[in-house]
Amino acid sequence: MTLTIRFMDVALEEAQLAGARGEVPIGAVLVKNGVILARAGNETRALQDVTAHAEILAIRRACAILEDERLAGADLYVTLEPCTMCAAAISFARIRRLYYGAPDEKGGGVDHGARFYSQPTCHHAPDVYAGIGETEAAALLKDFFTAKR
């Protein structure tokens, strides 16, 4: 559990860094065998890439490091419930466990809306653990959108 909190703290740090860059403050960390493979914050603005969510960037970077299309045995820590795009990418990458912080009622695709892992078109579902670091993750997002208004 201590390690789990430590890795989510790294994801929260990535979220803070993203917010400081003017990006929506969401962060993600990919871990395998207790080692961080990749960490990323949201970069949709900087990269002018609508797919550059923290989870997608962490998956891409980890795949590049491992020189593998799949990340079997890897665990993903992300500060917000993944959207439907990211939920599917996590499945395709064969990620073992998904830990997320705050739920996302408006855009989440794991426990809201598409609930991708419950679909017959989903061929691998990670184990999902929600709520770790939820308060801090949600506060980062709330502060960001309050400041933007």
Added chain:
Amino acid sequence: MTLTIRFMDVALEEAQLAGARGEVPIGAVLVKNGVILARAGNETRALQDVTAHAEILAIRRACAILEDERLAGADLYVTLEPCTMCAAAISFARIRRLYYGAPDEKGGGVDHGARFYSQPTCHHAPDVYAGIGETEAAALLKDFFTAKR
């Protein structure tokens, strides 16, 4: 309609090229104001990137060309019904129309499984036109998987 078929032919060409590279033969073309912005075939193997579906690559390339996170007014032609990941990315990019060839009962996210555009967590849905070039698109996939066995 003639233009629609012409653009789907380009997508089919990209699918064939992908197959020739040993990738799953799926191709996509992004068009705006009658001009091709980007074309792509599946490159998950070559790029060692599980997210490198034809649609995602075409979206990324078009965003880079337009220096914009959004592709409002653009139309996407793809040979196979997009998966859930790509369906969501198409929505995020604000693509206007989606033309796809063959349906994908096992992995589609538009008219199967998650049916993302019907979800309350979907905040932009393209107009969807299915079946253009379906026979050729399906034959490419069937031949590819038959040859692999």
